[in-house]
Amino acid sequence: MNKGLLRYFGKTVARMLLLLVAVSMISFFLVNNAPMNAVDAFLGEAKVTDEQRALIEERWGLNKPPLERYLIWGNNVLHGDMGESLYYHQPVSKVLKEKFLSSIVLMGTAWILSGLIGFVLGVLSGVYRGTWIDRIIKTFSLVLASTPVFWIGLLMLVVFAVELQWFPLGLAAPIGKSVNDVTLSERIHHLVLPALTLSITGIANIILHTRQKLIDVMESDYVLFAKARGENLKQLVTRHGLRNIALPAITLQFAYFSELFGGSVLAENVFSYPGLGSSAVLAGLHADAPLLLGIALFSALFVFVGNLTANIIYGIIDPQIREGGGING
Amino acid sequence: MEKEILLEVRHLSIGFESYNAKVEKVIFNAISDLSLTVHKGEIVAIVGSSGSGKSLLAHAVMNILPDNARTGGTMFYKGELLTPERMNRLRGHEIAFIPQSVAFLDPLMQVGEQVVGTLGEKARALQQKAFEHFGLKQSVAKLYPFQLSGGMARRVLLSTSYVAETEMIIADEPTPGLDLKIAIEALKDFRLLADQGKGVILITHDIDLALHVADKIAIFYDGRVVETADTQTFRGDGQGLKHPYSRALFHALPQNGFNLQRCPKCGATCATWNVDEKGMRCGCGNS
Numbered sequence: 001m002n003k004g005l006l007r008y009f010g011k012t013v014a015r016m017l018l019l020l021v022a023v024s025m026i027s028f029f030l031v032n033n034a035p036m037n038a039v040d041a042f043l044g045e046a047k048v049t050d051e052q053r054a055l056i057e058e059r060w061g062l063n064k065p066p067l068e069r070y071l072i073w074g075n076n077v078l079h080g081d082m083g084e085s086l087y088y089h090q091p092v093s094k095v096l097k098e099k100f101l102s103s104i105v106l107m108g109t110a111w112i113l114s115g116l117i118g119f120v121l122g123v124l125s126g127v128y129r130g131t132w133i134d135r136i137i138k139t140f141s142l143v144l145a146s147t148p149v150f151w152i153g154l155l156m157l158v159v160f161a162v163e164l165q166w167f168p169l170g171l172a173a174p175i176g177k178s179v180n181d182v183t184l185s186e187r188i189h190h191l192v193l194p195a196l197t198l199s200i201t202g203i204a205n206i207i208l209h210t211r212q213k214l215i216d217v218m219e220s221d222y223v224l225f226a227k228a229r230g231e232n233l234k235q236l237v238t239r240h241g242l243r244n245i246a247l248p249a250i251t252l253q254f255a256y257f258s259e260l261f262g263g264s265v266l267a268e269n270v271f272s273y274p275g276l277g278s279s280a281v282l283a284g285l286h287a288d289a290p291l292l293l294g295i296a297l298f299s300a301l302f303v304f305v306g307n308l309t310a311n312i313i314y315g316i317i318d319p320q321i322r323e324g325g326g327i328n329g
Numbered sequence: 330m331e332k333e334i335l336l337e338v339r340h341l342s343i344g345f346e347s348y349n350a351k352v353e354k355v356i357f358n359a360i361s362d363l364s365l366t367v368h369k370g371e372i373v374a375i376v377g378s379s380g381s382g383k384s385l386l387a388h389a390v391m392n393i394l395p396d397n398a399r400t401g402g403t404m405f406y407k408g409e410l411l412t413p414e415r416m417n418r419l420r421g422h423e424i425a426f427i428p429q430s431v432a433f434l435d436p437l438m439q440v441g442e443q444v445v446g447t448l449g450e451k452a453r454a455l456q457q458k459a460f461e462h463f464g465l466k467q468s469v470a471k472l473y474p475f476q477l478s479g480g481m482a483r484r485v486l487l488s489t490s491y492v493a494e495t496e497m498i499i500a501d502e503p504t505p506g507l508d509l510k511i512a513i514e515a516l517k518d519f520r521l522l523a524d525q526g527k528g529v530i531l532i533t534h535d536i537d538l539a540l541h542v543a544d545k546i547a548i549f550y551d552g553r554v555v556e557t558a559d560t561q562t563f564r565g566d567g568q569g570l571k572h573p574y575s576r577a578l579f580h581a582l583p584q585n586g587f588n589l590q591r592c593p594k595c596g597a598t599c600a601t602w603n604v605d606e607k608g609m610r611c612g613c614g615n616s
Contacts (some may be wrong), residue, residue, distance in 0.1 A: 024431075219395065225433035228391045229446050229489065230421020242435050319437060319473045 006318060016304055024077075027296040028070050031136050037286035038062065042086060073293070075102025083290035092294040095279065100298070101187060103173055103275030106268070107260050108193060110198035115253045118203045123245075126159055127237055129215055145204035147238060149263050153197040153270035159191060167193045170272035195273040201263045202256050209252050217244045250313055257306030332368035334408065335497055335528035336390070339364050343385055343394065355391060356399060359385050360552040363402070365530075367497070372519055372529040373537030373557075376578075377549030383532045384429065386549075387499045390530075391426045392416040406497075421446070425490035429502040429532075432483035434474040440485045441470025444492060452492040459491035462486075464511060479506035487515055495533075497528040516542045535564075536578060548575045550604050556569035574604045 023086075039056050048056075057063050061072065076083065082092035125137040145154075161169045168174070172190050173182040217223060221241050231239065234321040261277075268277035276295060314320050343360040359382045367373050377383050388394050390404065392413045404411040406419070420426065434443055444456045460467060463484040474482060483506050490498050498519065504512040519529045520542055533539055539546050540563055547557045556572040563570070563579055570576045577599045581589055590599040592611035605608060 221428065221430070221432040222389070222435040224393045225426070225428050226435070226446070227394050228420050228426040228428075229493075230417075231447050235447055240435050240438070243435070247437075320475050323473065323476065 041287040085291040109195040114199035114202035118206025124213030141204040254310035331488035374543035427500040
C-alpha cells in the first residue's frame with residue numbers, strides 16, 4: 001500500500017512536470033507567432049527610429065532565436081524568476097499572486113454555489129423524474145446550458161445593476177476608495193453578480209449529470225432489492241441514492257475547475273473584475289508575453305491540482321479504491 | 330387436510346412498452362397467462378431455461394418491475410387481493426425476496442449494514458445469527474460487496490431473508506456458486522420454513538435440485554407455465570407428466586441417460602422444437 005502510494009505520487013509529479021513543459025512550449029510557440037509585437041505594444045503611439053527599436057529588442061533579448069529565448073525563459077522559471085510583466089511593470093509572480101487572490105474569492109464562491117445548487121436541484125429532479133418539478137428544473141438547465149456566460153453577465157448587469165440598481169456595475173470595490181478602507185460588505189456587494197454569473201455556467205452541467213446519475217442508481221438492481229425489502233422512497237434516496245452519486249458528483253465538481261477558469265475570463269471582463277481572467281486578456285492585448293506565459297502555466301497547474309484533488313478524495317472515500325489495494329492512477 | 334392457499338397468481342401477464350423505429354408504441358410480451366398457486370407449507374419450484382422470464386415473475390410479485398412494464402391478471406395473498414399498495418407494505422416483512430446476484434447489493438455499503446437494512450437493532454442480532462448459520466465470519470459484515478466471493482455474496486443474500494419474520498420467501502436462483510454443503514444447508518432451511526407452514530417459491534434452472542426439495546414443480550417455458558406437477562410425478566419414465574416438454578426435460582437429465590428425442594423427419598433434437606400449450610413439434614413441419 002505504502003509503496004503503491006509512493007509510486008502514485010512519483011507518477012503524478014512526473015505527469016505534472018510533463019504537462020507544464022508541454023503547456024509552456026505550446027504557449028511560447030503561440031505567443032511567439034502571434035501578430036502582436038511586444039515592442040509595438042510597449043511604444044504605443046510613440047515614434048522611434050529603427051536604431052532605437054533595435055536597441056529595445058536587444059535589451060529585451062528579442063533578437064535571439066526563439067528556441068534560445070525559450071530556454072533562457074525556462075531556465076529562469078526553474079530558478080523561480082518568471083520575468084517582469086510588461087504591462088504592470090511588476091514581477092510576474094507578484095502579479096499572479098495578487099490577481100489570483102482576487103480571483104479565487106470569485107471562483108471559490110461560484111464553485112461552491114454551483115456545486116450546492118446544482119447538486120440539490122439535480123437530486124430533486126432525479127427523484128421526482130417525470131413530474132412538473134423535474135420538467136421545470138430540466139428546462140431551466142437546458143436554457144442555462146445553451147446560454148453563453150458573457151451574455152448572462154450582461155443580462156445580470158442590465159437587470160440588477162442598471163434597472164434595479166441593487167448591485168454595482170463592476171469592479172471589486174467602490175471607485176475612489178483606498179484598498180484599506182474597503183469593507184467586507186462592500187466586497188461581497190461587488191462579488192454577488194460576477195459570482196452568480198460564473199456559477200450559472202456550471203450549474204446546468206451539474207444538475208443534468210446529477211439527475212441522470214441518480215436515475216441510473218434508482219433503476220439499479222440494488223435499489224430494486226432495497227425496495228423489495230420494504231425501503232420507502234426517502235430511505236432509498238438517502239441510503240443508496242446519495243451514497244452512490246457522491247463520487248461522480250465530486251469528480252464533476254473538480255473537473256469543473258477548468259471551465260471555471262475559462263468562465264472567469266469572460267465574467268471578469270464583463271464585470272471589470274480585476275482578477276486573473278481579466279489580466280489574461282490584458283496581457284494578450286498588450287503582447288505581455290511573460291505574464292501570458294505565467295498565466296498559462298498557472299492555469300494548467302490549477303486545473304491539474306483540481307483533478308488531483310478529486311483523485312485523492314476518491315481514494316479516501318471510495319471503498320473500492322481504498323480497500324481494493326491502493327490508488328491506481 | 331386441505332392446505333391453505335398462501336399465494337395465488339391468476340393469469341399474470343407482463344409486457345414491456347417501448348417505441349420502435351417509427352416511434353410507435355410496441356408491447357413486448359414477456360409473460361402471458363401465467364397461473365401459479367403456493368400453499369402454506371409448500372415449496373414450489375419454478376424450473377425453466379435462462380431467459381424464460383422466471384425472474385420477472387418474482388419481480389412482478391414483489392412489485393419491483395420497471396416503470397415501462399405493463400401487467401395483467403390478479404394476485405391473491407392469504408385470500409385477499411394483493412394490490413401493489415398492499416405488496417409495498419408486506420415486502421421486506423412478510424414476504425422476502427432473495428435476488429440472484431451480487432449486483433443486488435449496494436456496492437458502497439458494508440454488507441452487514443445491508444442485511445440489517447431498515448429493520449433496526451433487533452435485526453442486527455439476527456444478522457449475526459444468520460452469518461453464523463451460513464458459515465460467514467462476523468468480520469464479513471464490515472466488507473463491501475466487491476470484496477466478497479460469489480459464494481459469500483450468495484450467503485449474504487440468503488441472510489437478508491433471515492432478519493425478517495417472513496411468511497413467504499421468493500428465492501431467485503439461490504444456489505449457484507455455493508459449495509454443496511452450504512447449498513444443501515440453504516435448501517434445508519427452505520424445507521424447514523415450509524414445514525413451519527410458510528411458503529417458498531424457488532426459482533431455478535436446475536431441475537435436479539428442484540426435485541430434491543420441492544413439493545411441486547412448475548415447468549416454465551417462454552413466459553408460460555406449461556405444467557405444474559407434484560414432485561412424485563417425476564419418477565420412473567416420467568409417464569405421469571402431461572406435457573411433452575416436461576417429459577423431454579425429465580428424460581434429458583443425466584440419471585435418465587441424457588435422452589433427447591429426435592425429429593423422425595429431419596433429425597433435429599427436441600431442444601430446438603417449438604413448444605406451445607398442447608405439445609411440442611419440430612420446426613420442419615413433422616409432428
